Amino acid sequence: MTESIDELTVRYEEDGVETVKELDKRVLTKGAWSTIIYRYQDWDQRKVEYSADKFTIRRYQKQHGIYKQKSKFNISSCAQAEKIIEVLGEWLQSQPGVPEKSET
Numbered sequence: 001m002t003e004s005i006d007e008l009t010v011r012y013e014e015d016g017v018e019t020v021k022e023l024d025k026r027v028l029t030k031g032a033w034s035t036i037i038y039r040y041q042d043w044d045q046r047k048v049e050y051s052a053d054k055f056t057i058r059r060y061q062k063q064h065g066i067y068k069q070k071s072k073f074n075i076s077s078c079a080q081a082e083k084i085i086e087v088l089g090e091w092l093q094s095q096p097g098v099p100e101k102s103e104t
Helices: 080-091
Strands: 012-014 017-029 033-044 052-065 064-076
Touching: 064 080
Parallel strands: none
Antiparallel strands: 012 017, 017 033, 033 052, 052 064
16 A cells, blocks of 8 residues: 555566556546556566556545555456547537537
């Protein structure tokens, strides 16, 4: 567990091999409940290479000064990520007060 949101990571090492390589992270919300989205790759021992990019959204709760992971959602492919973006875009466009997306 960690005390700082900047120290949170999905990076994981086992027997000297980085089995989960964190490529990027973005903090979506901060506070007692924080949400972070990570871009990462898994190590494939059989192929001896890293996987294509994957994404995970993690929710953390800060209790007694320590962040504890409470939930996660893994997005296993770029195709799935694009579909999520498409659906959220459609839903947001139907919300009152949300400006139209300009095509430039």
